[in-house]
Amino acid sequence: MGASEALEAWSALLGAGRVAVDAASLAPYSASTAARSTRPLAVLRPLTTDEVVAVVRIAARHGTALYPISVGHNWGYGDACAVRDGNVIVDLSGMRRILEMDRDLAYVVVEPGVTQAQLSDYLLREDLPMWMDCT
Known part of the structure; x- marks a missing residue:
């Protein structure tokens, strides 16, 4: 069990268009107002509560850390950058x-x-x- 299996399961759930792993798609989620930025493993974009539940279950099954964001533009209170390298960002902005x-x-x-x-x-x-x- 691991990240590649989780990515396959998320792609099957959400479709490839809502699972981003390429450098250009990950770059905005690596920008930070903090002294140090991190690089996510992937960005997932669920659109429904049921999809969020399934995303979390897949993460639990494969031992993958998630970092949820609402829109990621609240620079005064934080940003879209995850806590650690390799976290999977769950971008809830489509909800x-x-x-x-x-x-x-x-x-x-x-x-x-x-x-x-x-x-x-x-x-x-x-x-x-x-x-x-x-x-």
Whole structure:
């Protein structure tokens, strides 16, 4: 069991287009605001909760470390660079749905790829009397 078997399983699950291993695709995920950057083994782009669950199960079965990111552009609080070389980045930016909103309790349930701008636009468009706390 190892990384190559995990990559094969992820490719079968997600399709080759959503499993990146080439240098050009990995480069943006190696850029960091920290003093040292790392190089991921691969980048996976699941689009559904079921795919995320399957990705995690494959990683557990093959002993492969995952590093999930939502969009990877929040440079003030971190970036898309994984903790260690060889981690597999799970890029959740394709999961961009706003799933639920409750006016009375004033909450919104979002998928991990929903950006602050997208949520703010939603609140304005739906004329909801809520403020989005971006911090």
